[in-house]
Amino acid sequence: MRIYFRLSFLIFAAAIWSCNRNQQTETIDPAEQRKADSLETIRKAEEEARKRPRTADDIQLSKELSYDKHTLEETYPYQDTTRRFQLDKIKEKLAYVENFQRTPASYAILQNRKNKNREAPLVKNYHRNEYKLISDSLGTERYQAAPLYVVGETEAPTIYGRDGALAKLLTSDTLDMVQLEGVSFEGTWETPKRYVKAIGDSVTFHHIAFVDVTNQNILTAERTGDCEWVIRSMNPATSGVHKPPYAHETPLGIFVVQEKKNKMFYLKDGTNTIHGYAPYASRFTNGAYIHGIPTQSVNASIIEHSWSLGTTPRSHMCVRNASSHAKFVYDWAKTFNALVIVIE
Template sequence: MKKKLKYLFLGLLSFVTYVVSEAATIEKELTYKKYTLTDSYKYGKATRSFQWEKISAHLDRLDSFQSHNVRFGSLKNYKNINGLPPVAKQIAMEKYSNGARPTVKDIYGHRRNQGIPLYVVGEMDRPERYAPDGSLVSIISRELEYYKVVVENIDGEWLIPARYVKEIEAKSFSKVVVVDRKNQNITTLEKVGDVWKVRSMNPASTGLDKPPYALPTPLGVFVIQSKKLKMEYLRDGSQTEIDGYAPYASRFSGGGYIHGVPVNLPRTEMIEYSQTLGTTPRSHMCVRNATSHAKYIYEWAEINKGLVIVIE
């Protein structure tokens, strides 16, 4: 049956319902109302938008994922703390014109560095592919050295060495942040009954693919893993020199945080907004927001209970 989109628009902050056949129902009911974008808007000569149909499909998949599973976890290998994974069966070396060291990825584009190895059952010699740090998984079973899991955004059942998996107490996930790399925007949604309520619609800037220091924001479904009121960052190329901080930082994958406008030293006071938000990727994997919106997410989405979905 063909999908039918019923779209009703009653004003920027008014009640809006999107219904897609076999997809989640989304209604607009904002609780953060600063810098709010319209559903579609101009950027230069192009038109950008919130991809509600795609977001609805992701939320429907998440609802189905939750309904069929009761034991959840997140994948952990920030800064390779649990070990650089073995080389996958099929890899691609990404080379760069700026002379940066080539990056090892699997054929699906997931990086080996800070990645988690996914093994096919019965084929434990080498991993088939990688999953990004922070990915949401459902746990099927636990053996002595391995978990059998389903990764939310990767089809199939996989074995993962136990050191890479952290079980979490959440039984369901009602607060989701959706980051759109293509349109450089961000929205927050909260499940109320059977409906996903849109809580905010804002401009954002995602990661720039310019290694070795700037990396793209990874695609996937991630668990918010930690938070920092002020996330200090180093000067590019330095191992020790602090260059500034990003306020209200919520980490979801590797070194990727959702945070406010960066503050470069010697300045110390927070910056509320930047005109570069919502334009082009310019972060170091992170997702930049207006500082008050980053604070909203920081206080709204709990660690191990809030999710981040990154789409293209």
């Protein structure tokens, strides 16, 4: 009898619950339901948009000059042709910078200026270039480079990584060999820790100098918000020329500003004699600096401008600027916190 009573009560309670639920369902305002569904759709769309990799179309690039001397227009005449700032390529690079910084990471820089961290071992496949220097299969020279090994293979490196190249540090830098995921280069590699400078997980790259070796100009851009960048300067520049045995072209790629010199003294070709200096020099890879007009004497006053700016490559890997613009970059681009991106 008790079992029968309990069963009857449960059936009765279930019927009441079902009736109430149906009444509640019937009383939902269709307009409110549509509104709720619409808000949920918007929320999901926004969530997907946040996850989607940024593209050049997402980049908002406006002009707010902080340095306004010797300024060039977006397109400008040069001899019998027209030169320009390649804003489409610049936006593509800015989207790349936005994307690699969206995931938290511990960053590191490859360093081996003048082989100070030891000459890199020979790669598996190498050749001598026109400068009679050993290079890997990609053309990166052994001198001043870091060796990059396939993960788990320590017999010989496969390629060289350029001094100043940016990477994400995947393992502790207390190990003899550290694992890196390239930002300036492709792939995941290992290298001895002596070639790596860890710069931490709190660094942000919101200041970028773009050097265009085709159009011989330089543009600086600063991040002001999500996918929002402003142009701080647009100026003529002179890049490095391929002219063995002394002058090298400015290498393409993404590099970190590593060192600054108020005066960068340079040697006369083929000698150990100091020939002069270049003011306000910011080094980004090997012996390549963004700097002002070189002098012909160590005691000379700073020269502001040169007719050769924005003409043809003629420097020794460096990027020559008007001296006041070099000072702007020197003050604006903080060491280990700014990038130099060289495009063609």
